[in-house]
Amino acid sequence: MSCKDWKEVTLVDVVSILGDGLHGTPLYDTTGDYYFINGNNLSNGKIIFKEDTRKVAYSEYQKYKKNLNDRTIFVSINGTLGNVALYNGEKCILGKSACYFNVKETVDKYFIRYIVTNRAFQDYIAMLATGTTIKNVSLKTMREFPFLLPPLHEQKKIADILSSLDDKIELNNNINDNLEKQAQAIFKSWFVDFEPFQDGEFVDSELGMIPKGWRIINLSELLYISKESINPSKNSNVLYYHYSLPAFDNGKMPEMQYGKDILSNKFVLSNNTILFSKLNPRIKRIWYIDEVCDNSICSTEFITYKTKDPRLSYFAYCLINSELFYQNAMALVNGSTGSHQRFNPKDTMNFKIAINDDILLQFSNIIAPLIKKESDIITESYSLSNIRDTLLPKLISGKLSVEDI
Numbered sequence: 265m266s267c268k269d270w271k272e273v274t275l276v277d278v279v280s281i282l283g284d285g286l287h288g289t290p291l292y293d294t295t296g297d298y299y300f301i302n303g304n305n306l307s308n309g310k311i312i313f314k315e316d317t318r319k320v321a322y323s324e325y326q327k328y329k330k331n332l333n334d335r336t337i338f339v340s341i342n343g344t345l346g347n348v349a350l351y352n353g354e355k356c357i358l359g360k361s362a363c364y365f366n367v368k369e370t371v372d373k374y375f376i377r378y379i380v381t382n383r384a385f386q387d388y389i390a391m392l393a394t395g396t397t398i399k400n401v402s403l404k405t406m407r408e409f410p411f412l413l414p415p416l417h418e419q420k421k422i423a424d425i426l427s428s429l430d431d432k433i434e435l436n437n438n439i440n441d442n443l444e445k446q447a448q449a450i451f452k453s454w455f456v457d458f459e460p461f462q463d464g465e466f467v468d469s470e471l472g473m474i475p476k477g478w479r480i481i482n483l484s485e486l487l488y489i490s491k492e493s494i495n496p497s498k499n500s501n502v503l504y505y506h507y508s509l510p511a512f513d514n515g516k517m518p519e520m521q522y523g524k525d526i527l528s529n530k531f532v533l534s535n536n537t538i539l540f541s542k543l544n545p546r547i548k549r550i551w552y553i554d555e556v557c558d559n560s561i562c563s564t565e566f567i568t569y570k571t572k573d574p575r576l577s578y579f580a581y582c583l584i585n586s587e588l589f590y591q592n593a594m595a596l597v598n599g600s601t602g603s604h605q606r607f608n609p610k611d612t613m614n615f616k617i618a619i620n621d622d623i624l625l626q627f628s629n630i631i632a633p634l635i636k637k638e639s640d641i642i643t644e645s646y647s648l649s650n651i652r653d654t655l656l657p658k659l660i661s662g663k664l665s666v667e668d669i
Contacts, residue, residue: 271413274409279366285361286300286328287360297321298322298324299317300318303345303361304347309350310350311349324357328358330364340361341402344361348381374420381656411660426659429652429655439641443634446634448582450582469618471617482613486580490537493530493532494529502559504520506518507563530562533561535554535556539569543565550584575625576628589612592612592615
């Protein structure tokens with residue numbers, strides 16, 4: 265593949281329209297069919313409707329709708345910068361932190377998606393963003409982004425290669441979602457509804473009726489919170505595996521960072537650790553770390569739960585990830601919104617559950633293959649993500665030919 269027929273263009277050259285959303289607040293309607301989305305609703309190529317995403321009625325949609333179609337790409341340009349999503353007919357109106365543009369028919373939409381996903385674009389908007397507390401990227405800055413555009417058939421080949429990796433990652437995510445649902449269904453059946461034990465005798469307890477021979481424990485009898493910390497910047501040339509909130513939100517495994525790039529204290533991680541985010545906890549962020557690499561650390565915004573008996577780590581993960589525990593934790597939350605919402609990790613240690621020691625081990629043996637498979641799939645997706653992120657800048661710059669792959 266020769267780059268001599270690649271053209272230098274700017275983003276405005278390949279789109280028919282480029283604009284942003286509503287600079288104001290629509291009239292919300294909890295019964296409305298249309299979502300009011302902003303940049304934080306864009307993630308990994310998709311629009312994500314969250315529990316706190318507000319809705320509007322059709323009349324508001326009619327007032328503020330934009331010309332969105334199957335050629336539309338979104339990029340977040342205010343606050344959170346650089347999130348990307350493709351429009352797939354979702355019922356929505358845009359807020360000002362979401363920029364949209366419609367790719368011309370003569371250009372491959374998916375190629376442009378990878379252009380704005382690439383580090384060169386992300387660094388460009390980060391460098392030219394204005395504002396101190398809340399960063400903002402102007403539409404003028406968006407329009408003027410320069411890049412190389414190959415002929416259409418080359419665009420399609422490049423996009424196909426990168427899309428094949430993204431499709432496999434998405435398939436893996438779907439498989440893991442299914443495995444997680446299976447694990448949670450078994451947990452609920454055994455330890456909430458007691459379905460396998462209905463033929464036995466039940467006795468009254470502080471949690472209601474439970475199988476005879478079971479006992480009530482506090483979470484503190486099963487888990488403890490590890491707080492061993494480290495200041496990575498004191499080991500500036502050491503490479504750390506950093507489990508961060510941005511990594512979780514972007515669907516990635518730990519970011520690899522040198523100590524000099526990590527400016528605050530972190531918790532030290534070991535095998536069989538469960539991470540539960542206490543920052544804005546109404547966004548559910550739970551990671552199970554089966555095996556860690558050396559120099560693994562995590563944000564101090566996570567609670568680091570460890571099992572006292574390693575044999576029960578899979579049970580502990582299912583418990584922490586269960587709706588039963590999560591709703592209990594949400595009842596402890598104080599503060600208004602976003603980063604102000606928090607709870608005291610110590611308070612979760614008073615959570616109570618009915619257990620039977622023999623049943624715990626049986627459950628752990630049954631659930632272990634599911635959790636291990638999840639872990640293996642996550643590792644595979646992490647490798648695929650690294651391959652994609654390595655190929656992406658080389659392919660779209662012409663430094664690597666599709667024929668060489």
